[in-house]
Amino acid sequence: MSTTEDLFKNIISHAKEYGFIFQSSEIYDGLSAVYDYGQNGAELKKNIRDYWWKSMVQMNENIVGIDAAIFMHPTTWKASGHVDAFNDPLVDNKDSKKRYRADVLIEDHVAKIEGKINKEVEKAKTRFGDSFDEQQYRSTNARVMEYQQKIDAINTRFKAALEANDLNEVRQIILDLEIVCPISGTRNWTEVRQFNLMFSTQVGSVSEEASTIYLRPETAQGIFVNFLNVQKTGRMKIPFGIAQTGKAFRNEIVARQFIFRMREFEQMEMQFFIKPGTEMEWYHHWKETRMKWHRALGFPDGKHRFHDHLKLAHYANAACDIEFEFPFGFKELEGIHSRTDFDLGNHEKFSGKKLQYFDPELNQSYVPYVVETSIGLDRMFLAVLSQAYAEEKLDDGTDRVVLRIPPMLAPIKCAILPLTKKDGLPEKAREIMDRLKFDHACMYEEKDSIGKRYRRMDAIGTPLCITVDHETLTDNSVTLRDRDTMQQERVPIDRVEQLVMDKVDMRKALRALGN
Ligand code: GAP
Numbered sequence: 132m133s134t135t136e137d138l139f140k141n142i143i144s145h146a147k148e149y150g151f152i153f154q155s156s157e158i159y160d161g162l163s164a165v166y167d168y169g170q171n172g173a174e175l176k177k178n179i180r181d182y183w184w185k186s187m188v189q190m191n192e193n194i195v196g197i198d199a200a201i202f203m204h205p206t207t208w209k210a211s212g213h214v215d216a217f218n219d220p221l222v223d224n225k226d227s228k229k230r231y232r233a234d235v236l237i238e239d240h241v242a243k244i245e246g247k248i249n250k251e252v253e254k255a256k257t258r259f260g261d262s263f264d265e266q267q268y269r270s271t272n273a274r275v276m277e278y279q280q281k282i283d284a285i286n287t288r289f290k291a292a293l294e295a296n297d298l299n300e301v302r303q304i305i306l307d308l309e310i311v312c313p314i315s316g317t318r319n320w321t322e323v324r325q326f327n328l329m330f331s332t333q334v335g336s337v338s339e340e341a342s343t344i345y346l347r348p349e350t351a352q353g354i355f356v357n358f359l360n361v362q363k364t365g366r367m368k369i370p371f372g373i374a375q376t377g378k379a380f381r382n383e384i385v386a387r388q389f390i391f392r393m394r395e396f397e398q399m400e401m402q403f404f405i406k407p408g409t410e411m412e413w414y415h416h417w418k419e420t421r422m423k424w425h426r427a428l429g430f431p432d433g434k435h436r437f438h439d440h441l442k443l444a445h446y447a448n449a450a451c452d453i454e455f456e457f458p459f460g461f462k463e464l465e466g467i468h469s470r471t472d473f474d475l476g477n478h479e480k481f482s483g484k485k486l487q488y489f490d491p492e493l494n495q496s497y498v499p500y501v502v503e504t505s506i507g508l509d510r511m512f513l514a515v516l517s518q519a520y521a522e523e524k525l526d527d528g529t530d531r532v533v534l535r536i537p538p539m540l541a542p543i544k545c546a547i548l549p550l551t552k553k554d555g556l557p558e559k560a561r562e563i564m565d566r567l568k569f570d571h572a573c574m575y576e577e578k579d580s581i582g583k584r585y586r587r588m589d590a591i592g593t594p595l596c597i598t599v600d601h602e603t604l605t606d607n608s609v610t611l612r613d614r615d616t617m618q619q620e621r622v623p624i625d626r627v628e629q630l631v632m633d634k635v636d637m638r639k640a641l642r643a644l645g646n
Contacts, residue, residue: 139458142520143389145532149591151175151516151542152390164386164394171591172512174542174572176397179511180376182540182637183399186424186644187374194372194401195365199353201378205344207352208329210481211474212445217348218325219384220293220301224312225319232385233301233323236310237289241282248278298323328381330394346380351503353377354402355474358486358499362404369488369499370413374401376508388459390509397508404499406490407472413502414449414469420644421453421465421504427640428537430518436461446473453506455514464514465506472498515540519592525617534592535615539637544571545595546588552577560599563609566628571635589614594634597627 146152150169154161168176188196208214220233251274256263269275285308292300302323311318329348333341347353354373361373376399386392405413418437425435433456440450447468455464475486475498487496519534538544547564549556557577567573574593576584581598588596598610603624611630612619622630 135458138520139389139517141522142458142517145520145590146172146389146516151591164383164392166390166393166509171542175515175536175540175592176508176512178540178542179515180397180399180508182640183424183506183508183511184374184376185637185641187372187399187401190641190644191372193367193370194374194403195361195367196374197354197357197361198377199350199357199375201347201380202334202344203347203352203356205342206481207356207478208345208348210477211352211355212477213329213345213348214327216445217328219328220298220323221326221384222302222305222323223321224315224317225321226315226317227312229312229314230384231312233298233305234289234293235385236305237285237301237308240308240310241285244278244282248275251275251278298325326382326384328383330380330382347378348381349379349505350375350377350398350400351402351505352474354400355478355501358402358404358475359484362488369490370403370405370409372401372403374399376400388457390513391457391459391462393509396510398505399508399511400503400505402470403502403504404488405502406493407497407500410469410471410500410502411449414467417502417504418451418467421467421506423644425453425455425464427643428515428540434518435464438463444468446470455510457513458517464510465504468503468505470501470503472500474501475499531586531589533589533614536592536594537640538594538635539640541592541594541635542572543574543588543591543593544635545597545631546574546576546584546593548575548581548584548596548598549577550581550598550600554601555604556599556601559603560597563597563599563624563627567631570628571631585612585617595631 149171151172153167153169155165155167156162184196187194221230222233222236223230248269251272252265252268255268255272256265269279285304289301289304292304299322302320305320306318309318330346331343332346334344335341354375357373361367362371376397378395379398380395383392383394386394390396403413403417422435422437435456436454438452438454440447440452443450448471449469451467452463453465453467454461478484479486479498486498488499489496515536516534519536521533521535523531523533525531536542545567547560547567549560560575560577564573564575574588576587578584585596592614594614596612596614598612600610603609607624608621609624609627610619611622611627
């Protein structure tokens with residue numbers, strides 16, 4: 132088995148080799164932090180999106196879905212706070228001319244100290260064996276405590292600098308920590324400046340008429356500006372939600388870790404409109420509901436955790452992330468935010484239009500509060516892919532790479548494989564394919580040995596293979612092979628449709644959510 136770093140590299144090359152993810156415009160050497168989904172990737176992505184959409188929109192009578200445009204009136208982004216506050220602090224190294232996010236330089240420095248602590252812990256673990264108490268060791272070992280104090284001091288100073296928007300202090304922290312540019316190795320840093328993450332472009336073909344518009348950095352605003360349209364035309368009663376999936380764009384400066392941080396990505400967001408004062412109740416409800424959604428995929432316990440935000444965004448009065456253990460550690464997968472009436476209130480101010488709900492129970496109008504759930508589809512894709520990827524040594528000494536993707540999400544649900552290309556086996560296999568293709572994405576394959584074809588199906592995560600052989604012609608039975616156990620069983624053709632459906636049915640997971 133590879134080391135963690137190798138494992139992640141192997142996942143990335145596997146994703147390319149098997150048609151999941153390609154670099155964007157690769158023939159021109161690619162475009163940094165932009166990716167294309169290939170034939171298998173597009174299917175997997177669509178299935179994850181479907182699972183989210185069905186659980187949100189189809190399973191909840193009080194949630195409806197919309198599809199708003201990417202371009203919006205520029206004042207939207209003034210009202211949302213993105214024009215003034217959607218910034219990253221940037222710093223350039225004067226020798227290498229390389230640009231960095233100041234916060235990431237500091238976070239990387241902290242991560243290095245954390246690495247030293249982990250090394251000490253690992254060493255102690257081997258020394259003390261079974262009797263090792265990690266928590267006690269961390270809170271008593273002098274060297275570990277010294278490292279931890281250093282980390283705490285840096286974090287406190289950095290947080291204070293960010294809160295005060297004191298960019299000179301951020302630069303001073305970088306200098307005091309003696310952080311060097313990884314390329315030039317020098318500490319020759321420029322001033323720290325704020326850099327807005329929104330991409331802008333012009334509408335209109337005549338320059339005088341041209342006006343700057345932005346590519347949306349979140350899908351949420353398309354929901355806020357349509358709040359009244361949907362409420363009125365759908366006769367929605369509070370509490371109710373509006374859901375949407377779609378592209379968002381951010382000019383990320385530090386774009387790393389494959390599809391984890393991209394410049395063009397897809398979000399799946401739901402804004403839940405509620406009565407002011409009930410936001411904590413709904414915040415906890417959505418925290419739990421979203422965690423259930425993740426857990427219904429059957430990943431091992433301990434792969435997800437909540438991380439409460441200590442520093443809240445300008446619009447939130449409570450916020451947390453659902454973190455997932457990616458190959459590079461626990462990182463944010465989804466955010467749940469109690470956004471108060473910040474967005475609707477500001478859109479009222481900037482548009483001069485009332486965005487209020489008349490509550491028949493209270494006999495009064497108010498600007499609703501909002502609890503939002505926001506997940507990156509590409510990040511979810513990476514979570515599924517990295518959790519599914521397994522390099523296995525088999526009993527017969529051979530190796531296989533298998534994607535143990537939850538069957539309901541698998542790009543191809545079953546492969547139909549005639550043992551040979553002759554004797555009427557392809558025709559029989561096509562008959563089976565023609566029955567299954569109305570319900571499922573299936574693949575017909577007749578090239579190469581059956582063993583090779585099984586391996587290819589394992590590598591793209593196909594849960595079931597149906598093999599048609601000479602016996603099939605006489606007794607109408609086929610071999611059904613399971614991806615995970617590699618067990619093969621003989622089943623009558625008439626049962627195949629049901630067996631495939633049982634295996635890949637999304638309804639089971641939706642039922643487990645208990646809506
Ligand atoms: N409307 C709230 C919002 O946009 P966010 O925490 O900035 O909140 C929500 O983003 C989710 O979108 C994140 O949890 C992450 O999954 C995804 N996301 C954000 N930036 C991303 C990027 N550059 N690349 C891929 N996914 C991203």
